[in-house]
Amino acid sequence: ISQAQESRGVIIFTDPDYPGDMIRKNINDSIKNCKNAFIEKEKSKTSKKVGVEHANKQDLEEALLNCVTFEDYHQSDLTMQDFFDLKLNGNEESSALRKIIGKELKIGESNAKTLLKRCQMIGITRKDLMTLIEKNKK
Numbered sequence: 001i002s003q004a005q006e007s008r009g010v011i012i013f014t015d016p017d018y019p020g021d022m023i024r025k026n027i028n029d030s031i032k033n034c035k036n037a038f039i040e041k042e043k044s045k046t047s048k049k050v051g052v053e054h055a056n057k058q059d060l061e062e063a064l065l066n067c068v069t070f071e072d073y074h075q076s077d078l079t080m081q082d083f084f085d086l087k088l089n090g091n092e093e094s095s096a097l098r099k100i101i102g103k104e105l106k107i108g109e110s111n112a113k114t115l116l117k118r119c120q121m122i123g124i125t126r127k128d129l130m131t132l133i134e135k136n137k138k
Helices: 002-007 018-030 057-065 080-085 094-105 112-121 126-137
Strands: none
Touching: 080 112, 094 112, 094 126
16 A cells, blocks of 8 residues: 555545454554545445445545545644533434544545544634534524
8 A cells, every 4th residue: 555655646445343443543544645535324335234345436536536645744732621512422312423524524424533533633713613503503
């Protein structure tokens, strides 16, 4: 993967499940500046399985058009306390709200800690999150 990244670049496109998230995390931790494509679980599952291979062509193309690169140097003022204040953690509605944010930002569904890290790495600010939350309340 590191040779591919050096020569032509890498897009990480894993299944939207726990093993897929772990593979994505390990690759991103080991190899910098990979592009990441995400697809919603609902768009990539059958009655028995979850996997990218179950998505239709249009959803796959949309995911690839909306790749993000996670970089450590982006400036973000987000903290875990902001997640508590914005009800993204520690609230009955937190999981559903995080799902909406992940979908809007095209960075996948995740727990609070992972969403915070992803938001920080793409430069999302507290103000950006507040705007997204307000937009989706309507």
